[in-house]
Amino acid sequence: MSVEYNKEHRIPVPTLHPDNQGFWEAVQRKELVLQRCKGCGTWSHPPRPMCPNCRSLEREWSPASGKGTVFSWVTYREAPHPGFKAPYVVVLVELEEGARLVSNLVDVGPEEIAIGMPVEVVFDQVNDETFLPKFRKAG
Amino acid sequence: MDGIKDKAAIVGVALSEFSADAGKTELRMSCEVIKAALDDAGLVVTDVDGLVKQSEDASDEHAVTSSMGMGNLTYFGEVKWGAAPCAMVLRSAVAVAAGSAKCVVVYRAVNGSSKLRMIPSMKTSGQMSTSDLLEWTFHCPYGLMTETGRVAMLVRRYMHETGAGAEQFGWVTTVCRENGAGNPEGLYHEKPITLEDYLASRIVVDPLRDLDCYKESDCAAAFVITTPEMAKDLKQKPAVIRGCAQSMVGETERMNSYYRPDIARLPEVGRVAERMFRTAGVRPQDIDVAQLDDAYAPLVPLQLEELGFCGRGEGAAYCEGGDRIRLGGEIPLNTSGGSLGEGHIHGMNHVVEAVRQIRGTSTGQVKGAELALVITGAGGPAAGLILGR
């Protein structure tokens, strides 16, 4: 299953902000990037203006492999927003790089979901302007 | 008379440039200026154990701790309006004078000219608060939009790591409702439930059931706190504060950070517990009655683990059967019903109930209760209280 939308109601789309813009610009190009510290190489997600490890302000966007595993997931039985059709799954993916991403699964049956399941990123166009990174079973 | 005189000093200051458009977010400006003030003081981020902000600042304390890697805050809070600069110093001075923190940072960052505030509910500069920004950017587009869903993500992981399940979590709600059934002022007076009722309740956000979750209610509560000297002459038997602590740890959000190495734990509760027990000079086994944060039943076992009533991963099994946590058990919990069995006012009734236990006036009185414990804020920055006679 994948998340289905009620097209008459616009789902919330990411709020862009100078500290997170690089992530979403890459998603529009169908690339997954993570923020990384130029000083010590620590990955930060969600993006932060400063490195929590070495406190450097030198940040960069570094390509991520797009591969990871399911760390946890929930199933909404009732949609909290009219844009979403219930039931739907929200997943927390642990990427190879160590960072975690909240997302949705694509083409994964409810009985297949398991913590530790290998996944890889895909890019789903949810409306005219917006792509979202989502995950399918790794090949 | 004023106990803060000469008990605190400002040791570092920093002021950024003024501009019409800083070209940076307020969060970035906050991090930069805090670092500059620490440099001025000759201190480092890991020295900081307190943080105070102005209420309307868009940069929430936890965005600052997460960005700067502040690992262990024992004091944090906010102050409103124009008085803030000196009032924030007052808050910090009180904390330092009382020993609640050793090194408190106060900050403020405003894009007052480059952003124009049009909507009063947005923070001073018109920027969305950093907590809301995280939710709206990285969670809501995927449909993770409710607190129940956010807690469910953590609970699933806990179940995976410990083997805990509904047959154990359900005892929390069952015991809370048992206690609430004996409370004439609560919403569930004479309405206990059984474990079977719990297991039959519908799944709201898998794995959380309807009977795992609090229901919103209209309610109000207030406390009055004075010195022991003043308390001596007043009407009620005082509930003396033996220990009281707060905690915020490094990578955190207002509730349920998914971005820490381990998400199925409540480290803030652990830190609060350690500090409170140390201050009060008591151990978990000395506590006679506990009011734990039962907004979500599965978070109660995690609190029992962090408080040291049982080992890591044993909290759910500890609750199974209900005997250890009901009246007469090892540690009676939520004796007036709590959020799940009395009503939800975000933990205020838990403090009221702890006071009543010390006074001997509870509807679920633990005989001879001398030490009462409260935890509020499970799942994010947390706080706790130990009251005694």
Added chain:
Amino acid sequence: MAMQYIEGIPLLRPYVDHDNKGFWDAIREHRLVFQKCKDCGLIVHRPRPMCPQCLSTERDWAPSEGKGRIYTYVDFVYQNASYPGIQVPYVVVVVEMIEGVRMISNMIEESAEDIYIGMPVEVVFDDIAEDLTLPKFRRVKE
């Protein structure tokens, strides 16, 4: 000259709640009332849930004579620093009513040049829209 509201820009409606509803219901009926304590008789404005003098929550609404004097005022002359939905210039007054309370309002006709601190005024009611009536003031001949 009368205040000019700019077409297309919504005027904020008063937020009506349990505590102030009596005030706004009366305004809609072209009556000015102030909140009065049933127990000690203290009159207050703005409406609030508890009497600040005796802490009673027994609140009542007492009719006002509608008369007072201008206590202070502001003349909004620069559109960018004013509410976009009202054409500058417009005056906002604080009127001290004979009941002893103060209220913020506008003059229904008079401009800044026509008014002065201490000027006697009386209330009138402006039916601005289907769902919006506001109390305003005009000069009273002394």
